[in-house]
Amino acid sequence: MWGFALITVFPFGLLLLTSIKSKEDLFRGAFVLPKYPHFENYVSAWVDGHFGIYFWNSIIVVIPVVVISVIIGLMTGFAFAFLSFPYKKAVFAVLTIGMMVPTEAFIIPLYYEMRYLGLLNSYGAMIIPQIAMSVPFATLFMASAMEQLPQEILEAAVLDGASRPLILRRVMIPLLKPAISTLCLFLFIWTWNEFLIPLILVNDDVYRTMPLGMLFFQGRYTVNTPVLTAGAVLVILPIIVVYLIFQRKFIEGLTAGATK
Template identity: 80%
Template sequence: MAAISSRAAQAATFRLVMWGFTLMTVFPFGLLLLTSLKSKQDLFRGAFVLPDRPHFENYVSAWVDGHFGVYFWNSVIVVIPVVGIGVLLGLLTGFAFAFLSFPFKKTLFVMLTLGMMVPGEAYIIPLYYEMRWLGLLNTYAALILPQIAMSVPFATLFMASAMQQLPRDILEAARIDGAPRGMILRKVILPLMGPAISSLGLFLFIWTWNEFLIPLVLVNDDALRTMPLGMLFFQGRYTVNIPVLTAGAVIVIFPIIIVYLIFQRKFIEGLTAGASK
């Protein structure tokens, strides 16, 4: 009985700690959301005071006057090809590193690992001159192509690691049956990689949506700015109007929360797949 009560106490303590961390995570966003629904007069009444009515016009002002409608669709135009092509290339290159033998395999693997360690600040200036030489500055290509290249090292290592955890007997059975590599990838591996693909897609979506340095350096046309960069210039114009400013911040954050909630189950499965084997 003492052991059971001890385990129950430990479980209760663990739940309390987790709830505490959850509240610490949710509280800032809740305060941000509350502020975005206030008027300027409501702010003077206190940060935690509820407004007399929700001021959704703050979101209209941010969307229209702050050009967040343009920034939002620019981010969507950039995110879709980066995530789609990044996941596709990750599948192909991950399959190669996981199951195929080819020259300089270990060397290329080390180069990919080093590519993940190099900060963007180290290559942003050469990247700027390269994009200028190609005539791609102030274009969607300048936002999409570098981020696809940046996603390949992580996508390759992530998918190769996930594929190496697949049951070997299924793959050996496909090889014995004489299935070609392309069919093995499409018919055997791909159906088993759903959680890993969802996790990789979510990672790439968050990183691409939040990317700031590449749009800042390679784009100076307001019609091509993405959400984080647009938030910077929006903040400079609306520093005094805190409710409209926080409404813009909610617009930037909200798509990430929605995408995570949609893929939450697959994301957790993808991260914990190796632990259950």
């Protein structure tokens, strides 16, 4: 485990080391420590590279995608787990197929649809499709988590006369906190790292997100490797911070149901 941990951490550590070097330090060797840290590389990336704008654009896109997808996933997951309705298996199969279709397969018709709706070069062009892409996984994930809950608790709530919304809100959601945290983490990472949809549907620099901004930033700072790596750290760092915050709940969500 220590070996795998070192293999995982080493590239990021090298990235951090490079990001605080000057060009002269970099020419001395990749593993040579700098005389003093050059944090101005981050300032240059944040201001000159417009990563300050890209960061807030990513936040504006990520928050509604995660929140709306989780809310819809809770409701649709409840329906698939406990309710009976016509064509339930067919709808379930459609959701499963939708998860397997790559973005490249529908990006061209999606472009024309967004253009018809007048949503190109807007936050809506990035938020709406990513919600649609996230809901199938959220539905299947929450349905699977709900089916693992103790049936006695749900039966007791029904016998006490609780309605379906009340059971979902007061009984199931508190029990599903680890699973919901895990789902939020997955959706955050996927949405934050989404590249193709912003690349095709957004051309204005005002609306670009962090991964897309990194592409154009790389083109401008190809010869300035320390500033370029500082920009890469700014893209990766929020994901690491969010994971560290939700780490305990994430592990609980993955191991829920493994023990009684």
